[in-house]
Each structure stands twice: as structure tokens, then as C-alpha cells.
Amino acid sequence: MDTGTSLLLLAAGGAGGVINALAGGATLITFPAMLAAGLPAVIANASNAVAISPGHLIAALADRGKLPPPTRRTVSFVAVSTVAGAIGAGGLLLLPERLFVLPVPALIAFATLLFAFAPQIQAWTVGHQTAALPSTGASSAVLGLACVYGGFFGAGLGVILTAVLSITEPSDIRAIKALKNLLATCVSLAATLIFIAQGAVRWPETLVMLLGAMVGGYAGGYLIRILPARIVRQFVIASGALMTAVYAGRYWF
Numbered sequence: 289m290d291t292g293t294s295l296l297l298l299a300a301g302g303a304g305g306v307i308n309a310l311a312g313g314a315t316l317i318t319f320p321a322m323l324a325a326g327l328p329a330v331i332a333n334a335s336n337a338v339a340i341s342p343g344h345l346i347a348a349l350a351d352r353g354k355l356p357p358p359t360r361r362t363v364s365f366v367a368v369s370t371v372a373g374a375i376g377a378g379g380l381l382l383l384p385e386r387l388f389v390l391p392v393p394a395l396i397a398f399a400t401l402l403f404a405f406a407p408q409i410q411a412w413t414v415g416h417q418t419a420a421l422p423s424t425g426a427s428s429a430v431l432g433l434a435c436v437y438g439g440f441f442g443a444g445l446g447v448i449l450t451a452v453l454s455i456t457e458p459s460d461i462r463a464i465k466a467l468k469n470l471l472a473t474c475v476s477l478a479a480t481l482i483f484i485a486q487g488a489v490r491w492p493e494t495l496v497m498l499l500g501a502m503v504g505g506y507a508g509g510y511l512i513r514i515l516p517a518r519i520v521r522q523f524v525i526a527s528g529a530l531m532t533a534v535y536a537g538r539y540w541f
Contacts, residue, residue, distance in 0.1 A: 289492050293325045301339060301497035305504020308343050310512050310520045313403045315340065315443035316396065316528040318497060320535070325493055329389045330380060334483035335490050337377075337442055339497035341480050343505065344473040354466035364428055365467075366474055372432040373475030376439020377482040393536035399443030400528030403521075406447045430455075431471070438475040439482075445472055
């Protein structure tokens, strides 16, 4: 790995850390950076997942007072999220590289749209909390599908989980966010363990990006006081749209 690549990954990790602290959506910056560094798409996705995984855990611990008690339903959700995340990660590694690159532009576009419309999605789900799924089995099935996607790709998972939990778990939005962070941590942990065990992580690139993400996350705690989240959101959306076009041109045409 040359100096230019190291600086690219460090900068992308730093930007991703700041973005996650202010608005979320780091994957839309960090995953394309891994691809730009020359990593194969599957390895880039796995390495990116490991590099940014601490963010979910830090967010969960930051508001642990709002985490739900370990009821049977909560424990079942944790188990489903962990298993589904592992299934998604396993599916990614079983998929031939040539088949994974085909949906990459669509996945980036999907994640960008989720991020762009996250405020509207969350407002809608909060307004429809009375439509909760009464059955733990039905709730777990919906949650499981979201977490399989999270283990497979992961971008936009927080938005999806917030929407799902707002419907399945009528509660105050802060409690929903806390549970979302816990379940996202389970998905991330399961996926990263699978990726590491199967040797799908390129450690030099991952560690450089991880360092940048940690510095960026720390800096984001200060920047959130002075940098409007709206500007960060616009930057992430524009970057996601650009990356969709770039990788559509690379893989589809």
C-alpha cells in the first residue's frame, strides 16, 4: 500500500467518522474509498465493515440508559439480529465476485436514497407507531430481513432498523434509537467475526481507515457544535449520487 492510498483511506475514515457523528451515512464515503484503493468489491465491503464497526457500539453505550430491559422479546431480537447478520455476511462471501459487483451501484443508490429520505421515513414511522406488529414471530421476521441486508452490505441499516422498530416497537423515539444501535452492533459484530474468520479482511487498509474513523469520530464530537448537520447531509447525498454514477459506469457499461 503506497502513501497516496494510505492518505486516501485515512482521509475517508476521518470523513466517515465525522459524518457518522453528525448525521450518519459514513459507508457512502468509506466503501467507495476501499474500492478506489484497489480492493476487490467483496474484500472492500468486508474490510469497510470492520473499519467502521466500532461506531455502532459506541453509539449504543452512549445512550445505554435507554436500552430496553432483557425481556424475552428483546433477547429474541438480539438473537435474530446476530444470526441474520451472520447469514448476510456468509451470503456475501459465498457470492462470486462478478455477481456482487453487478448490484454495487444499485446498493449505493439505495443507501443514498434511504439516507436522503431518512427524516421523512422516520417521521412517517413515528406517526404510524400504532400499527405495531403484535406477534414476536412477525416482528422477528421483518427484523431478520433487515439484518440480513445489514450483514450483506450495511449502508443505510440504521435508517431501516429505525423504521422497522418504530412499527414493531411503539415507544419513544430515543428508546427506539437505543435499541437500533444495540441491534446494529449485533449485526456488525456477527458480520465482522465472519469476515475475519474467513480471511476476507485486508488488514493494512482496514487499520488505516479505522484509525481515521476514530480520529474523525472524536473530532465530530466537537464539530457538531459548529457545523450544521444539513451541510453534512447534503455532502453525503451528493457523494452517494456521484459514486452511484461512477460505479454504474464501471460495472454496467
